[in-house]
Amino acid sequence: MVHLSSSSISLLKFYFFPLILLLLAIHFQLFVIPSSSPLLHYDVLGIKRYSSIEQVTEAYEKFSSRWNSGKEDPTVKDFVKIRYAYELLTNPLWKRDYDAFGVDEHLHILKEVKTKYANEEFSKVVLPLLNSSSSVHAFNILNSEDFMYATGNAKSLLVQVHSFGSSRSEEFFSNWKKINNLLDGIAKTGMVELGENRLATYLAEKTPTGQPFFKNGLPLLVAFPSGCRNSYCLARYDGDLSSVDAVTDWFSTRIIGLPQINYFSKETLGQKFIAKSGHHKVKVLYFSKTGERAAPFLRQAAKDYWAYASFASILWREEESSLWWNNFKVDSAPSYVFLKDPGVKPVVFHGAMNSTSFFKIMEQNKQQALPQLRSITSMHLGCDARGYSRAGYEAMTWYCVILAGRPGLELTKMREV
Numbered sequence: 001m002v003h004l005s006s007s008s009i010s011l012l013k014f015y016f017f018p019l020i021l022l023l024l025a026i027h028f029q030l031f032v033i034p035s036s037s038p039l040l041h042y043d044v045l046g047i048k049r050y051s052s053i054e055q056v057t058e059a060y061e062k063f064s065s066r067w068n069s070g071k072e073d074p075t076v077k078d079f080v081k082i083r084y085a086y087e088l089l090t091n092p093l094w095k096r097d098y099d100a101f102g103v104d105e106h107l108h109i110l111k112e113v114k115t116k117y118a119n120e121e122f123s124k125v126v127l128p129l130l131n132s133s134s135s136v137h138a139f140n141i142l143n144s145e146d147f148m149y150a151t152g153n154a155k156s157l158l159v160q161v162h163s164f165g166s167s168r169s170e171e172f173f174s175n176w177k178k179i180n181n182l183l184d185g186i187a188k189t190g191m192v193e194l195g196e197n198r199l200a201t202y203l204a205e206k207t208p209t210g211q212p213f214f215k216n217g218l219p220l221l222v223a224f225p226s227g228c229r230n231s232y233c234l235a236r237y238d239g240d241l242s243s244v245d246a247v248t249d250w251f252s253t254r255i256i257g258l259p260q261i262n263y264f265s266k267e268t269l270g271q272k273f274i275a276k277s278g279h280h281k282v283k284v285l286y287f288s289k290t291g292e293r294a295a296p297f298l299r300q301a302a303k304d305y306w307a308y309a310s311f312a313s314i315l316w317r318e319e320e321s322s323l324w325w326n327n328f329k330v331d332s333a334p335s336y337v338f339l340k341d342p343g344v345k346p347v348v349f350h351g352a353m354n355s356t357s358f359f360k361i362m363e364q365n366k367q368q369a370l371p372q373l374r375s376i377t378s379m380h381l382g383c384d385a386r387g388y389s390r391a392g393y394e395a396m397t398w399y400c401v402i403l404a405g406r407p408g409l410e411l412t413k414m415r416e417v
Contacts (some may be wrong), residue, residue, distance in 0.1 A: 041085035041098070050099055054089050056395070058085040067122070077114055079122035080129070085094055087130045093165025094132075097194055101204060102213050106130050135251050137173040140180070141234050142190040144199045152229035156187045156255050161203050161220040163194040169219045176219075179246045184354025185257065186296045194218075221247065223255045245292045258299035259306075261286065263313045266320055274339070277310035282366060283339035284311045286331055291315045297355035301362050308366040338365040 042049045045059040063082055066072040074082070088106065089095050097103035103201075109129060117125050117385060123372055142150060142159065150157050160176055162169035180189045194200045194330050204212035214220050221237035228234060235255060240246045252258045274283055284301075289417050294313055302311040316324075316333030324330040328337045328346045336358070338347040383400035 017077070017390070026205075041089055041104075044081050044085045045089075045108045047378045050390060051089075052394050053092070053095065056089040069204065074122050076117045076120060076122050076125065080110060080113050080117070080125060083127065084113075084129055086121070087128055087132075091130075091162065097163050099164055100212070101194065101219060102211070103163065103166070105166060105217060108381075120183065127372065135170055137170065137317070138162070138164075138191050138193065140190045142192050143196055146190070147192070147199055150188060150190055152187070152227055154226055156226050156228075156251075157188045157224040158183065158187060158201065158251055158255075159222045159224070160189075160191045161200055161214075161218065162191060163224060166218045168217060172219050172241055173245070175241065175244050179247055181354070182244070182248050182295050182297075183251070183296075185359075186300050187251070202231070203234075203324040222358060223251055225255050248296055249293050252293075252296045252299055256300075257294070259292040259302050261299060261302055261311045261313050263288075263291070263315060265314075266323055267364055269312065269314065273312045280368070282309040282368060283337075284309050284362075285328070285337040285339065286313045287316045287324070287333040287337070288313055289316050289333040296357055297353075300355070301358060305362060305366055309362075336361070340365075341369045372373070 014117060017098075040049060042051060042056075045051075045056060045063075047055055047059045051059075060082065063072075063074075067079075084106070088098065089102065106129075113125065113129055132398075147159075160177070162170075162172075176191075183189055192203060194201050201212045203220065205215050207213055216238065219241070221241075223235045223237065225233060225235070231341070237250055238245060239250060262273075263322075269285075277283060286298060288294075294311070298311065302309075314324075316335075319347060321331065328339075330337060331350050332349075334350075334352055336349040336353065338361075340347070349361060384400065
């Protein structure tokens with residue numbers, strides 16, 4: 001008879017419960033979870049997972065032969081499941097996406113057809129169940145090598161993971177073009193197709209067992225902030241893909257860290273913006289027709305030129321058009337207005353702009369009409385205490401004329417001298 005020492009008994013007690021928990025976890029992983037999971041489309045056809053298209057076709061033809069011969073009369077539910085599995089797994093792109101990532105965009109059709117023909121014979125079901133027509137749209141395509149060079153740079157990167165076999169990716173393409181245009185000059189964009197298996201797997205989410213998947217389906221938007229090269233710092237968009245405004249705001253705010261540009265009404269513009277944004281700053285007014293958030297390039301300008309200018313958005317309303325015309329000579333939206341010194345005529349630009357055109361006019365209009373002497377402008381104005389002159393370092397004597405005073409009528413008159 002074996003006698004255990006007290007230390008051995010204590011050791012057994014110490015490891016007993018962890019061992020039980022480990023065995024339970026293994027049991028659930030191997031038996032409980034698989035039994036509760038929905039049947040794979042391969043299981044419906046009675047074949048092994050990842051079987052070839054030829055094997056899928058052969059399996060379906062066996063079912064079809066029994067149905068046509070009258071040996072077997074399937075229910076609509078069974079027929080639709082088998083036919084659905086056959087159509088999905090004989091389409092090369094759908095099969096690839098399903099095998100590698102579990103992508104199946106047509107499950108709603110499966111449910112709809114079952115409901116529609118619930119009280120009919122299986123022969124009444126209209127075939128095919130699935131429409132395989134999809135167009136190939138892509139630009140700025142990234143492969144693994146391109147991706148390495150695209151990340152970790154000064155500019156942030158937004159990647160769309162998509163599939164040429166995905167109808168949802170096709171529907172999103174028009175929005176993607178708009179997003180790409182809005183981010184032009186501010187960030188980089190790229191597209192990764194699921195055929196780039198290793199790269200798509202890297203960008204996909206992972207199950208606890210390490211299996212890649214897409215929680216919200218395709219397409220998936222993945223962002224890499226400036227300097228980010230690995231999965232620890234990337235961010236996946238989990239919001240509404242139907243809203244271009246929502247996507248660009250998420251990227252501009254969370255990924256790039258750009259400031260918001262607030263909207264002001266005709267009642268609040270003077271009191272809460274013009275009066276409070278500093279007399280030394282140029283006021284930039286953006287008139288919007290839609291009321292959407294300011295484009296990323298405007299928000300980037302607000303960040304880059306914060307020492308020179310303050311930005312505000314205004315929703316254009318036709319009933320207020322006479323007010324904006326009388327004050328700023330604005331007669332439509334979109335428009336951009338630069339307000340400078342009191343009494344100076346506003347500088348107005350009508351029509352849509354992109355990053356390049358706006359930054360060009362921003363640079364031209366960042367200063368007041370009568371330049372303000374400030375630490376950031378002293379060298380340019382030749383009033384630098386460190387001895388720099390606009391006449392050059394060789395000049396022995398130069399003059400710096402400074403007009404000082406409080407904002408008001410008298411100072412405004414002196415500006416005109």
